[in-house]
Amino acid sequence: MNTEQRHHWNAQHKILSGIISLPDEHAKAVTLSLELHSALYASEGRSAEQTTLEDSLWDRLLESTLRSYPVRTPGSRNSIVWHLWHSARIEDITMNLLGADREQVLHSEHYAERLQTPFIHSGNGMSEQDIAALSAEIDLGALAAYRCAVAGRTRCILSALQPGQFTARATPTQFRRVREEQAVLETEQWLFDYWSGKTFAGHVLMPVTRHNFVHLTKAMRVKQKLQR
Structure with a gap:
């Protein structure tokens, strides 16, 4: 994804923000959500008209660069591995537990074991020691596959949405x-408070699209710094 494509993505995201909760624009909002989402995730296994943001990140990316922590870049010290894992975890939690009310991909497809890391929460509030451990030990092949599986599930959920469902809110149950499955650390009450104020549309606009865009951009900065 080059600079021009990034500008286009941001412009389209602004359009989505204006129409996503309008019942008469439901079909267009679903289509645009899918397009914006697809432009971020790796295109492996499906056709893509252009290089996605994640495609660009993985291109000639060294394992040492992936796992390096800490890396001081604007707005972050985290490793590329952490950015990729965290953004996928947030999407898995919000789309499946809070959106579709179904099992997380992490558990339904056994990625809690396949990733070879004990961390099953969102990644918010992690200590430096835990981030370092995750960065060093996570299985990279499983991480790439997990992101692909989360993205595929999200596309299925979005494609099945009916008019009016963008304005739905998650229930107390x-x-x-989320708490029972330890998907968020108990210290991160602010995240529960933040999500409780969001409709399904809000989750699509942030965790599914904008949040991924932000973390992939931060990961690209790490790559550019370490692989000049």
Whole structure:
């Protein structure tokens, strides 16, 4: 994804923000959500008209660069591995537990074991020691596959949405599942408060699209710094 494509992505995201909660624009909002989402995730296994943001990140990316931590770049010290894992975890939690009220990809497809890391929460509030451990030990092949699986599930959920569902909100029972499954650390109450104020549309605009865009951009900065 080059600079021109990034500008186009941001312009389209602004359009989506204006129409996503309008019932008469439901079909257009779903289509645009899918297009914006697809432009971020790796295109492996499906056709893509242009290089996605994640495609650009993985291109000639060294394992040492992926796992390096800490890396001081604007707005972050985290490793590329952490950015990729964290953004996928947030999407998995919000789309499946809070959105579709179904099992997380992390568990339904056994990625909690396949990733070879003990961390099953969102990644918010992690200590430096834990980030260093995750960066060093996570299985990279499983991480790439997990992101692909999360993205595929999200596309299925978005494609099945009916008019009016963008304005739905998660129930107390759904939030209780987040706690019971330890998907968010107990110290991160602010995240529960933030999500409780969001409709399904809000989750699509942030975790599914903008949040991924931001973390992939931060990961690209790490790559550019370490692989000049």
